[in-house]
Amino acid sequence: MKKKKTVYATMVGDLFHRGHLEFIRKAKEQGDYLIIGLHPDDVAKKYKRPPIVSFEDRKTILEAVKEVDMVVEDCMDFRSPAMLENLKKYKVDVAVHGDDWLPPLYKRARDEKICDVVQVPSYPYISTTKLLKEIRKTKNLRSLLQEKKKLVIVSAGDAITAKLIEEAEFDGIWISGFEASARMGMADNGEITMTEMLNAAKTVVDATTLPVIVDADNGYGGIHNFIRTVKEFEKAGVAGLSVEDNIFPKQNSLWGGKVPLLSMEEHGMKIRAGKDAQKTTDFVIIARTEALIRGYGMEEALRRAEHYVQCGADMIMIHSREESGREALDIPKHWKRDIPLVIVPTKFPQITNRQLFDSGFSLVILANQTERLKIKAIRKGLKLIKDNDSVLPIENELSATLDDLRDLTPINEVKEIEKRYKI
Numbered sequence: 001m002k003k004k005k006t007v008y009a010t011m012v013g014d015l016f017h018r019g020h021l022e023f024i025r026k027a028k029e030q031g032d033y034l035i036i037g038l039h040p041d042d043v044a045k046k047y048k049r050p051p052i053v054s055f056e057d058r059k060t061i062l063e064a065v066k067e068v069d070m071v072v073e074d075c076m077d078f079r080s081p082a083m084l085e086n087l088k089k090y091k092v093d094v095a096v097h098g099d100d101w102l103p104p105l106y107k108r109a110r111d112e113k114i115c116d117v118v119q120v121p122s123y124p125y126i127s128t129t130k131l132l133k134e135i136r137k138t139k140n141l142r143s144l145l146q147e148k149k150k151l152v153i154v155s156a157g158d159a160i161t162a163k164l165i166e167e168a169e170f171d172g173i174w175i176s177g178f179e180a181s182a183r184m185g186m187a188d189n190g191e192i193t194m195t196e197m198l199n200a201a202k203t204v205v206d207a208t209t210l211p212v213i214v215d216a217d218n219g220y221g222g223i224h225n226f227i228r229t230v231k232e233f234e235k236a237g238v239a240g241l242s243v244e245d246n247i248f249p250k251q252n253s254l255w256g257g258k259v260p261l262l263s264m265e266e267h268g269m270k271i272r273a274g275k276d277a278q279k280t281t282d283f284v285i286i287a288r289t290e291a292l293i294r295g296y297g298m299e300e301a302l303r304r305a306e307h308y309v310q311c312g313a314d315m316i317m318i319h320s321r322e323e324s325g326r327e328a329l330d331i332p333k334h335w336k337r338d339i340p341l342v343i344v345p346t347k348f349p350q351i352t353n354r355q356l357f358d359s360g361f362s363l364v365i366l367a368n369q370t371e372r373l374k375i376k377a378i379r380k381g382l383k384l385i386k387d388n389d390s391v392l393p394i395e396n397e398l399s400a401t402l403d404d405l406r407d408l409t410p411i412n413e414v415k416e417i418e419k420r421y422k423i
């Protein structure tokens, strides 16, 4: 009797979809007995992202697929049972992987002649990453808020920072007017244009599955400008905007004195017009008042916030820069509405996110820390290079590897496209 040919394929199989099924079918065509090496949750998290569906559930679903004969745990080379151990233990004849790329362990299996390695065409139309992207981007923010989740979002204006924020498992991304202006060599004084912020937002939205909230300053002008702003950002896949009651030109909130604010009525009308202009119900407008920052007092801040809610604001930010943090922690005590409160704790970093949530805030925006982290690291690295006349001192300590940088680019997609469209 002819020996049965055993096939082995590794998977996460999160949010099981057609692409998984097509892969399994192609894998099965390579032999008679198909073993799926399924990555446990911690392993999947290490190399890709934490799965949404648990290991037990993913295993149960896979065992129900008729082409699958056995599902075993596969921990790659992080721990036992490792992939190469499994290949030997189950006397695997052929290991199958998609043709998008070949992980080093598969190359080792081939080089060490443990088994044959075959690559089968990837199903191009759907992937868990694509699914997540669609589900998360706009839906996430509103549904998370409705579930009364407490969220921490972090600033990014480029794809790399955005991906690092997602990797670190924060809840979303803030595109800061202050950071974006500084990156372009401008002060945060209203010079940056809507289109420049839109371009920054597009890059970030494309790079991540997290919801993205954009700092739209004072809406870049009057009612018409803000209507266009809402339309453009919503179209770009942004989850929400923040709009502040600053006159034009605006000043940064973190310094400066008592300057006039836009009238409450005018800012309220801007919010109303913005809410009417959005196409989906998921899009969120954060109404932000500078009343506390500019010394008009809590009562005025609350009066404005209340009016902005009546004009349709989905969330309220009463911005504070009082350094003990007491003023900020006081805000929720005065807030009787069920509309979530947003806070930017730049000037009171000693207050933890937990303290902010416990006091009643729903969304914490870390508005400029990533850019500040970069400045210090780059300064330090440049000094080391200069002092040593060599890049070696930064190579292991300060610098990410070339692979780190490459892996933050869509290198696998590029390879897949090159393969698919080869003449």
Ligand code: SPV
Residues within 6 Å of the ligand: 175, 176, 177, 178, 179, 188, 215, 252, 253, 254, 344, 346, 367, 368
């Ligand atoms: C920004 O990040 O541009 C903000 C927040 O608007 S703050 O700088 O704290 O005012």
Ligand code: MG
Residues within 6 Å of the ligand: 176, 177, 178, 188, 215, 217
């Ligand atoms: Mg700003």
